[in-house]
Amino acid sequence: MCGIVGYVGNKSVMDILVDGLEQLEYRGYDSSGVAVMCEDEIKVYKAIGKLNNLREELLKHKGEYEKSTMGIGHIRWATHGAPTVLNAHPHTCTCGNLVIVHNGIIENYKELREQLSKEGCVFRSQTDTEVVAHLVAKMYAKTKDLPKAVREATKQIDGAYALCVMHNDCKNTLVLTKRNAPLLVGIGENEFFAASDVPAIIKHTKKAMYLNDNQVVVLTPEKMILTDIEGNEISPKIELLPWEPVALSKMGYKHYMLKEIHEQPDVIRNILVGKLHAPDENIILNEVKLTKETLKNLNRIQIIACGTSLHAAMIGKYIIESFCGIAVDVEASSEYIYRKTVTDKHTLVIGVSQSGETADTLTAIKQAKAKGSHILIITNRPDSAMAREADSLVPVNAGIEVSVAATKSYTAQLMAFYLLGLYMAEIKESVPVAELNSYKAEMMLLPQKIEQILAHTEDIQKCARVYSSTKDFIFVARGINFPTALEGALKLKEISYINATGYPAGELKHGPIAMLDETMPVLSILMKGCVYEKLLSNSEEAKARNARMIALTNSKSEKLEDLFDNIIRVPEVQELFSPLVAIVPLQLLAYYIAEFLGKDVDQPRNLAKSVTVE
Numbered sequence: 001m002c003g004i005v006g007y008v009g010n011k012s013v014m015d016i017l018v019d020g021l022e023q024l025e026y027r028g029y030d031s032s033g034v035a036v037m038c039e040d041e042i043k044v045y046k047a048i049g050k051l052n053n054l055r056e057e058l059l060k061h062k063g064e065y066e067k068s069t070m071g072i073g074h075i076r077w078a079t080h081g082a083p084t085v086l087n088a089h090p091h092t093c094t095c096g097n098l099v100i101v102h103n104g105i106i107e108n109y110k111e112l113r114e115q116l117s118k119e120g121c122v123f124r125s126q127t128d129t130e131v132v133a134h135l136v137a138k139m140y141a142k143t144k145d146l147p148k149a150v151r152e153a154t155k156q157i158d159g160a161y162a163l164c165v166m167h168n169d170c171k172n173t174l175v176l177t178k179r180n181a182p183l184l185v186g187i188g189e190n191e192f193f194a195a196s197d198v199p200a201i202i203k204h205t206k207k208a209m210y211l212n213d214n215q216v217v218v219l220t221p222e223k224m225i226l227t228d229i230e231g232n233e234i235s236p237k238i239e240l241l242p243w244e245p246v247a248l249s250k251m252g253y254k255h256y257m258l259k260e261i262h263e264q265p266d267v268i269r270n271i272l273v274g275k276l277h278a279p280d281e282n283i284i285l286n287e288v289k290l291t292k293e294t295l296k297n298l299n300r301i302q303i304i305a306c307g308t309s310l311h312a313a314m315i316g317k318y319i320i321e322s323f324c325g326i327a328v329d330v331e332a333s334s335e336y337i338y339r340k341t342v343t344d345k346h347t348l349v350i351g352v353s354q355s356g357e358t359a360d361t362l363t364a365i366k367q368a369k370a371k372g373s374h375i376l377i378i379t380n381r382p383d384s385a386m387a388r389e390a391d392s393l394v395p396v397n398a399g400i401e402v403s404v405a406a407t408k409s410y411t412a413q414l415m416a417f418y419l420l421g422l423y424m425a426e427i428k429e430s431v432p433v434a435e436l437n438s439y440k441a442e443m444m445l446l447p448q449k450i451e452q453i454l455a456h457t458e459d460i461q462k463c464a465r466v467y468s469s470t471k472d473f474i475f476v477a478r479g480i481n482f483p484t485a486l487e488g489a490l491k492l493k494e495i496s497y498i499n500a501t502g503y504p505a506g507e508l509k510h511g512p513i514a515m516l517d518e519t520m521p522v523l524s525i526l527m528k529g530c531v532y533e534k535l536l537s538n539s540e541e542a543k544a545r546n547a548r549m550i551a552l553t554n555s556k557s558e559k560l561e562d563l564f565d566n567i568i569r570v571p572e573v574q575e576l577f578s579p580l581v582a583i584v585p586l587q588l589l590a591y592y593i594a595e596f597l598g599k600d601v602d603q604p605r606n607l608a609k610s611v612t613v614e
């Protein structure tokens with residue numbers, strides 16, 4: 001949520017900043033801005049809307065910044081104050097000598113703003129960020145030492161922040177700090193990069209250092225000095241970033257979302273590599289540190305997540321309960337953190353997050369950790385804040401996901417749950433070996449089944465054309481695919497803005513059925529298994545109210561043609577694994593409808609990829 005990029009070195013800075021912001025555009029895109037050190041002073045350029053507007057603005061001033069080799073940039077997802085030029089970052093102090101960009105939220109900004117206004121600071125924006133510019137400038141006026149000013153200012157701030165600071169007096173210096181928001185330094189030859197996420201810098205370097213909370217780093221072209229909040233020097237821990245620049249290309253697809261949907265068979269293969277070799281061999285999950293003893297003493301599992309990851313978590317409940325017979329509760333992290341949660345050392349707490357940075361989930365797992373629970377994290381970002389909190393880690397290896405709508409990371413999270421469930425079942429001996437082996441054999445066939453779906457999308461495209469003009473859409477399912485209905489609805493609403501809802505089909509008659517008439521599409525996720533017949537009856541109830549009926553099914557029955565107006569067929573699969581084949585057509589349906597409606601598929605309105613504010 002929001003993106004930061006910075007550079008100090010010997011190259012022309014503007015291309016590096018704007019290109020870096022483009023790579024972060026998926027994190028927020030309602031306004032953007034850069035500040036660069038020019039010969040005589042820092043110059044700031046901003047624009048509202050997409051990054052192209054900033055590019056156009058910059059073209060008008062080309063002569064001013066061409067030689068500049070240091071600067072900071074920001075792409076915003078508005079929290080405090082509307083997306084206007086004045087609210088766009090970078091923000092400056094009253095005299096304009098100090099410039100900052102910020103990700104996160106300053107919780108005590110009102111008190112600080114009141115105090116600083118009384119002291120004569122002139123505020124120009126409605127943002128929480130601007131108080132930091134004035135506060136650091138105030139400290140700088142006292143100390144004439146920029147890193148010290150940053151350290152002293154952050155001691156007065158409550159909340160979350162990643163900050164990048166420049167000052168007219170310090171022609172070659174960037175100062176960075178963070179608390180509860182990600183920030184890293186990329187290391188080149190006589191140059192350093194700052195970024196809130198890897199994509200902004202991966203083109204330039206794979207060598208990087210992640211800042212820890214309350215650390216301050218000073219970057220000049222020649223060196224990097226890392227200190228704690230008191231100014232004590234710390235030796236930096238430099239690591240190699242696990243990403244390849246090629247992951248950030250659309251590889252010929254029109255949108256990242258379509259590319260990422262098509263990557264799913266390989267994502268499944270990748271996650272199985274090294275973890276499942278053959279149906280009759282044990283699952284290998286070395287990163288899971290749960291001993292036989294701990295597992296036996298577990299009486300409960302809590303899974304916490306948000307959005308799409310929450311839907312994966314809901315399916316995780318079915319998987320773990322079926323395989324291991326341990327009671328599982330699933331909860332939205334944003335709810336978990338504001339009630340008296342009962343958790344202890346006999347509870348395993350699983351956090352699920354694509355980004356590993358979602359503020360609500362991060363707070364929730366920290367709370368559970370403080371109560372003594374073992375924390376297991378399922379994430380696509382083993383380099384994230386959540387991964388660093390983990391006692392056990394299951395990396396999902398989906399590769400970087402650029403489209404705001406999560407697709408391949410969801411599939412990968414489901415795979416992580418299947419692996420984890422089977423792994424725990426093997427340790428607990430809770431499922432007969434022959435049955436376990438049949439599950440493992442099925443898992444190994446999943447990539448081919450998904451490939452079959454991706455190779456024949458005609459029926460899905462036809463449905464997309466037929467239903468693209470609808471205002472509402474209902475997805476129904478039962479059992480393990482109820483969360484699939486929720487996820488199908490979420491995908492559709494977030495990228496097409498059609499009001500879509502998912503229901504457990506048995507609940508239709510308890511209220512939602514009142515909404516059905518000849519204008520309402522109802523999509524039934526009819527996967528063969530214990531709830532198939534029940535769901536068929538629920539679909540009949542909807543048909544009797546004249547709803548427009550669509551089936552997503554792995555049944556070959558021709559009888560379905562009497563009940564449904566449109567049928568999307570998928571390959572047969574054991575019921576427990578059906579969420580993996582059911583979700584792919586729903587992702588595609590959402591994609592084709594949004595594309596048909598001309599929506600901005602990869603960057604839907606009001607959203608951002610990584611939600612780092614609570």
Ligand code: F6R
Pocket residue numbers: 306307308309310352353354355356357358361404405406407490494609610611
């Ligand atoms: C929807 C979507 C969001 C995220 C949610 C959690 O397509 O992407 O609902 O799933 O913001 O994000 P992570 O998984 O990064 O914690």
